Amino acid sequence: MSIQDPEKFRIWQESRRKKHMEIVLQKSAYYRSIEKIDGTFPITDKTLMMDHFDELNTVGIPLQHAREIALQSEVERDFTPKIGKISVGLSSGTTGNQGVFLISNDEIVQWSASVIAKLIHFKKFKRQKITIAFFMRANNNLYESINNPKMSIHFFDLLEPLADNLRLLDDLQPNIIVAQPSMLRLIAQHYERQKRNYDLKEIYSIAEVLDPVDEAFISEAMDAPVKQVYQATEGFLAVSCQHGNLHLNEDIVYIEKEYIDAEKRRFIPIITDLFRISQPLIRYRLNDILIEAREPCPCGTCFTTLEAIEGREDDCFALNGRDGETVTLFADFIRYAIINASDKIIEYRAVQKLNGQIEVQLNVEADSFIQVQEKINENFADLFIKYGAIPVKIHYQNRILLSENRKMRRVEREK
Structure with a gap:
């Protein structure tokens, strides 16, 4: 198998898919x-x-x-x-x-090998032990399987008090941190207040969409680039390469692309896991919107390069159109209508309420709130015109509102 030769790779992938399907048919009554x-x-x-x-x-x-x-x-x-x-x-x-x-245990071994091979850039560590701080809502034997004499993963329970987790993080002094962007922001803020006294080699964002506002803040505050891991219950789906570009793990999962816009770049992934037997995933439709990159990656892989993970399918805003049809505003459009309004924006959320109106929650630099509002209103007005949507009123909050223990979603439509 060669991941830099598209023709040879597709032949291998199709052979692997057929073999896997034969095994699943033998074992799964469904x-x-x-x-x-x-x-x-x-x-x-x-x-x-x-x-x-x-x-x-x-x-x-x-x-x-x-x-x-x-x-x-x-x-x-x-x-x-x-x-x-x-x-x-x-x-x-x-x-x-x-x-x-x-x-299964065998699948854990296969998953661990894939994660280590794709995530860890061993040349950065030389002979240094790799110590990973891993923040999640729930641990699993899957994650603990990575531990060995040269590498250890330490689970940080998100349900524990933040102050306790930050204290344990300082004690551990990891060289890799893996966490949600919302948690990475809190860690970055901690190290703005208290200088970090250890060398951090890698930062990986998981579980939530990595917004440009968060990426810029985290990277600057922690003095390291933020890479992405697209890992879900449904498998290890994508990871950033050393050029910082996100690639689908098409040697692990076979991806069918359900395109959802005229540009043929936004798609819903339909995945077939090429190795998972205990609970087969065959043509499993996710609820995520991915944006395919326009240009190939300099790393040379033939795996699909993603421009971004845009978010959940139901994070798009649904507006009434002037022609009577429903107008879909993708999360990416909403995101940039807000963050392009001002460099004074520290954090934001945009929520479409059940009544169809839009609420924008802002954390901005002092004395900038009114000016930022006005510019966001202008950007949304341009969006409404461009996509033929009937304008809706935008309400503002000067704080970020989150429900306890929920993933951060910068753009969300209430259901």
Whole structure:
């Protein structure tokens, strides 16, 4: 397999996909029972997977039992229990319904090898031990599997008080930090107040969309570039290369692209995991919008290069159009209408309320709030005209409002 030769790679990928499908058909009662359409399986999603959990998974674990173990781990904050050789976990539930996922010991080994190979730039560390501070809502045997004499991962529980986590971070002195952009901002603010006295080699953003405002602040405050990891319950989907560009891990997941705009660059990924057997993911439609890059990456890979992970499909704003049709404003349009208004903006959120109106929450430099509002209003007015939307009133808050324990979403439509 060569990742710099597109033709050879696609031949390998297709061979791997066919072999994987044969194994899944042998082991999964669900996939043996459903009919193919034009030679392919129908598209699935989280709801279908949970509805058919018992017959879809290949390790004989009922949904009720898996959920009980996962919920017990969440409550007790002990994520080591397994069902035999199978680790169990819960998705974060940001799409409305919380999923249960299974992964075997063999799949953990394969995942660990992929993560280490793609994430760690070993030349930066020379003979130094790699110490990773990993911030997540829930730990899992998946993450602990990375530990070895030359590399250790330390779980930081996001449900613990911030002050305690920051104190433990100072004590640990990691050379890699992996966290959500919202947590990375808090860490960066901490080190603005208190100078960091250790060498930080890598920063990885996970779980939330990395907004340009956050990326610039974190990178400057922590004196290191911020790379991205696109890791979900559904797998290790993409990672930044050493040029800072995000690439789909097409040697791990086969991606079909459901394009959703005229430019043919925004798409919903439909994934087939090429290795996962315990809980097969076959033509699984995610709820994310990805933007394909216009130009290939200098690193030379034939894997799809992403310009950005734009956010959830339901983070787009839906407005009434002048022609009677619904107008979709993608999160990227909204994001830039705000951040291009002023360099005085420190943080923001944009929320479309249930009544269709828009609320913009701002953290701006002193005495700039009114001027920033006026410019954002102008930018939105231009958006409404350009896309034929009937203008809606924009309300402003001079603070960022977040629900407890929720992922940060800079652009969000209430449901």
